[in-house]
Amino acid sequence: MAAKGIGRRNFISTLTAASIAGMVPSGVFAAQSGRQAGKLAALGGQPVRPAFKKWPKWPYVDDRMVEEVVKTTKSGIWSRIQSPVNGAVASFEKQFAGMTGSKYCIGTGSGTQALAICVEALGIGPGDEVITSPYTDFGTISAILTSRALPVLADLDADSYQLDPADVRRKITPATKAIMPVHIMGLPADMDAMMEMAKEFNLKVIEDACQGALARYRGRALGTIGDLGCFSFQASKSIACGEGGAIVGNDESLMDQCYTVHNHGTNRKGKHVAIGPKNRMNEFEAAILNGQLPTATERFRLRNRNAAYLTSKLKGFPGLVPQRQYAGTESGGYYNYAMSYKKEHFHNATRQQFLKALAAEGIALSPYIPNGLHREPWIDHILELDEYKKMFPAARLREYREAARHLSGCDQVCSEMVVLPGSAALIAGTSDMDDVIRAIMKVHAHREQLTSL
Ligand SMILES: Cc1ncc(COP(=O)(O)O)c(C=O)c1O
CATH class of the missing domain: 3.40.640.10 (Type I PLP-dependent aspartate aminotransferase-like (Major domain))
Structure with missing residues (x-):
């Protein structure tokens, strides 16, 4: 990648929208450069993806x-x-x-x-x-x-x-x-x-x-x-x-x-x-x-192809980091195509501001699960039930309650997550994937406007 030989921080701080756009094949970004010059759609500019372009319907029916x-x-x-x-x-x-x-x-x-x-x-x-x-x-x-x-x-x-x-x-x-x-x-x-x-x-x-x-x-x-x-x-x-x-x-x-x-x-x-x-x-x-089932494998392969395409386009882009995969991963179900939003690369705009700008460009990403399940009321509910009090020593339940307050990795994931829902969107065409990337890059190029949304 272009960063080779220079420090990561240096590299990131010298990134410009143009250099990020340059990391992906010119066809994609050449086609959008004119639009990128304009305003964010959320502020009255022309959206990257016109409203008449539809995503595949879900659930699938034939x-x-x-x-x-x-x-x-x-x-x-x-x-x-x-x-x-x-x-x-x-x-x-x-x-x-x-x-x-x-x-x-x-x-x-x-x-x-x-x-x-x-x-x-x-x-x-x-x-x-x-x-x-x-x-x-x-x-x-x-x-x-x-x-x-x-x-x-x-x-x-x-x-x-x-x-x-x-x-x-x-x-x-x-x-x-x-x-x-x-x-x-x-x-x-x-x-x-x-x-x-x-x-x-x-x-x-x-x-x-x-x-x-x-x-x-x-x-x-x-x-x-x-x-x-x-x-x-x-x-x-x-x-x-x-x-x-x-x-x-x-x-x-x-x-x-x-x-x-x-x-x-x-x-x-x-x-x-x-x-x-x-x-x-x-x-x-x-x-x-x-x-x-007879056609499910076809759609599964398409999801994997589109996911790999998105990942290749985001390679080296520090603002959205695709889900890390473990060695041994051969393919994914891609219920969602998931990325971590790094606000420091978007002028410190909140994820909500970023998603709002993206939605106005015609690309609806979602934050998915808002809170880890350790932040939901069920834990206190079960700890108050007689049955759980009878089954577990009180000290174990106290320790259990306390441990569930400290899942910082999960909290980070919940705060950074943005997903493209995979079942339908990932069976769309390559030009639809290009729209996703164009919209992200346009929003990035205009990131200093995000905090006014
Ligand atoms: C990871 C995971 N586990 C369990 C379930 C529960 O499946 P169902 O909704 O079919 O009961 C779901 C469904 O959303 C899921 O995504």
Whole structure:
């Protein structure tokens, strides 16, 4: 990169909009230079992206999906137990197991349900602890609370937004039974480190791959590295059916246990043998997925291509730093294309001012999760419940409360995050990606105007 040979601080301070623009192929910036000369759209200038240019619609719908739903409707097979081998759910499970390279798959009603089923099936419950991320959908935490275990929050690596292995290690206690790494944005967590720790401390690993369908790490699909892996097919996800989820795994008896739990404690032979909710995927959800899976890999590849393109354009630009990826990452689910906003490179404008200016240019990025889950009221709620007071020594709960106040990596991530939602935007064309970069660079070029917004 151009910075070679000069100090980083020097390099940054000598950057100009023109030199940053020069870091990317001239075609992109040549086309925008005229517009860049003008004002920010937020201050009356011409927007980079005209309003008539639309992003792909989400959720994705095609004729094959509609046909599958019609077929299921007409068949009268509306519940998986009506056709355990040939129904839509069974067919989805076979396909998704094949796509992830896992031996078994169980469809569920949501990603949250999938995670909660795994916790219960592993025999984790009152008095046990599960270490997970504070930067996730609340479904991750809720899945641990459902079995009345204690969700222990470890801090993040502020560059990858994933669990920091060193803090996970610090958070292990004699009560820890499992780690639940979240592949946030659909990019792989540091699974080498997670699996090593799991081995060392004899812990189970439940991968929260809810955002990471089809992504791969060291030759394996996310969700197939730990003991069990979970996916979400909620409407915003890159493979979607409204609400839906799946568990994948290779251990037959553990997956049978997951089946039993998800089937209100009734096993595959119809015997009522355990405790469990009724969390079965329904045939209509599976029908939508069955219509969608044949083309899902195409869209997955496109997301990865567009993400790599954006990353190449942002290379060396210090104002927005794309999510760090671990060695071993082969591809990502790209639920979001995520970047850290460095305000010092935008004339100290707030992230809100930056996003406002960008939105006026026709590019809507989002701050995503506003607060880490350690800042939400559920912690005080559970600590006041008799059940948690009975299950854990008071000293442990005090220490737990205090530890959850100090997750500075997560706080930093929450304050710097900006995302381009990946499911729809990342299946758009290269010229749409160019619009994103042009808008960012235009706003950067006019950064001294941002603080007046
Ligand atoms: C990382 C993560 N975990 C868990 C979930 C929960 O999945 P669902 O919404 O399908 O219950 C989601 C969904 O947003 C998620 O993004």
